[in-house]
Amino acid sequence: MSEKKQMLLGLGFTGAYGANAKAWKSEGVNVTTYPDINADIRYAQLAEKGKFQFIFVGDFPGAIPDDNREVPSMTLEPIITATAILQQTKHIGVASTVHTQWNNPFTLARQFKGIDLMSGGRIAWNAVTGSSPKVAENFGVKLMDSRSRYESHYEFVETVQHLWATWGKDALKADKETGVFADYSQVKPVHISGKHIQANGALPIPPSPQGQPVIFHSGGSPNSIAFAGRYASAMIGEVWTIEQGIATRNALRQVAIDAGRNPDEIKFIAGLMPVVANSKREAIDRHASFMDENIVQQRAFHIGMILGISFTPEDLERPIAPELLDKVKIDRYSDPRAENVLKVAREGWTLRDIIYHSVIDYHPATLGDAKETADYLTEMFESGAADGFWILPDAYETDLKRFVEEVVPILQERGVFHEDYDGETLRENLGVPYQYGVDKRLS
Ligand SMILES: Cc1cc2nc3c(=O)[nH]c(=O)nc-3n(C[C@H](O)[C@H](O)[C@H](O)COP(=O)(O)O)c2cc1C
Structure with missing residues (x-):
């Protein structure tokens, strides 16, 4: 022991x-x-x-x-x-x-x-x-x-x-x-x-x-x-x-x-x-296969609420602009997932991939x-x-x-x-x- x-x-x-x-x-x-x-x-x-x-x-x-x-x-x-x-x-x-x-x-x-x-x-x-x-x-x-x-x-x-x-x-x-x-x-x-x-x-x-x-x-x-x-x-x-x-x-x-x-x-x-895979991309794609488009839409809306940004459908396929992320304020009243949303967004992923990271879910996720x-x-x-x-x-x-x-x-x-x-x-x-x-x- x-x-x-x-x-x-x-x-x-x-x-x-x-x-x-x-x-x-x-x-x-x-x-x-x-x-x-x-x-x-x-x-x-x-x-x-x-x-x-x-x-x-x-x-x-x-x-x-x-x-x-x-x-x-x-x-x-x-x-x-x-x-x-x-x-x-x-x-x-x-x-x-x-x-x-x-x-x-x-x-x-x-x-x-x-x-x-x-x-x-x-x-x-x-x-x-x-x-x-x-x-x-x-x-x-x-x-x-x-x-x-x-x-x-x-x-x-x-x-x-x-x-x-x-x-x-x-x-x-x-x-x-x-x-x-x-x-x-x-x-x-x-x-x-x-x-x-x-x-x-x-x-x-x-x-x-x-x-x-x-x-x-x-x-x-x-x-x-x-x-x-x-x-x-x-x-x-x-x-x-x-x-x-x-x-x-x-x-x-x-x-x-x-x-x-x-x-x-x-x-x-x-x-x-x-989600364990051979690479981060593979893990994200695997996890994405479990997510219907309606969940993606719901979570995009939720992320918008957390960050105080309103997204258009086109925003799903592009990263969130750094100037917008710089304006986000997180305090003790924020959703407890906010910090992680911001961290993943700052890595430059598209909004869709941010969602596939399961930043809005029942528990934290690790993908890679x-x-x-x-x-x-x-x-x-x-x-x-x-x-x-x-x-x-x-x-x-x-x-x-x-x-x-x-x-x-x-x-x-x-x-x-x-x-x-x-x-x-x-x-x-x-x-x-x-x-x-x-x-x-x-x-
Ligand atoms: C991680 C987690 C797992 C839970 N699992 C169950 C469960 O299996 N069955 C259930 O009836 N409630 C489950 N709950 C609900 C809690 O026991 C609790 O009733 C709920 O969080 C509401 O809080 P309250 O009882 O103080 O109103 C779970 C809650 C959490 C956070």
Whole structure:
């Protein structure tokens, strides 16, 4: 194990064929794999080959795209996906999203604890409230206001953690000689009577090798940071600059300190959409093949808004005049992507190519050879802007392979990413402590 601090890597499972909604049309992708769990297993095994610590399975259940050229996002179902993957892998962990607003703590606690045992301690629960009114409708409920959402979220998560520890650490005896199967005096039912959550009962499942599942959270709002810094071991986020990453990570760490935790117990995971090719031009052209003309138009308009420039259709095919760029003012109220838009524009690309750089997207993108992506990750990590990254390849079949085969070895060579898994459990591989039950420091 290296003494040097090393980054974590996770694979974002946010689409059936890749992070890009157009991945299904891409060359090298077998279009018949929707919705085939064996394809997910294959991608997970590839990420494991690349020594990724985890897979993040996002979820907006039931959301249907507006555009009939797009595949519904997300996997079959996060718990089913995790179970199938963990049965067919040995080291990688899976962080699956389940919302607290319309699910039941007992069912969730039971499912995740069961998977944790089954996998030898490799599951995490990505605990989010659920913030989409459309998703709420699928469950026949109305979205709560933000304050109630988080109030009930805290109660839900604490109830789950209590349930995870109702079966005492040494309760299981299974002793044929004494005839004692279990010491039921060590099984302590929970009695929770919260404002939103009530629970009376016990979950008779012993600890897994990591004690209990890891808690993740995905988000970036002040509410998200306040929750994750207190309860989570990792926060899946989105940041566009080193400064934004440092500020988010520090805020998260400060919440952890205020709660009496060691700040190293919470890992900030930033997103990246890497496009690895033999050259920058090739990467730009590849990424462009995933972008319809209507997206190009929308993004041209968006870039115009950010820079305060109004573009004509002809402007798409020429660079933005340097005198116009010199007049652009960026301040703390600007879109966080503004700095990168300006940086790429100053390199002299046409407006179309600026758009193909994905300067306006869900996450930053790196386009070029493997070193370009490795440099970005190394710089972000070494500046303290993230503890790790969740990687969003356009198409899993092709782009993930290049990342694993070309970027990972560079990071390992530099000593900023591990050569192999250090531990057996997800907690060990994330570098967060064993936990069983609620964290005593938080009560
Ligand atoms: C990077 C990132 C990933 C997210 N993933 C999910 C997800 O998979 N499912 C979901 O329902 N919400 C997801 N969210 C939404 C957040 O959990 C959160 O609800 C949202 O950012 C709104 O903030 P609020 O809850 O404070 O209103 C994600 C947010 C971010 C920034």
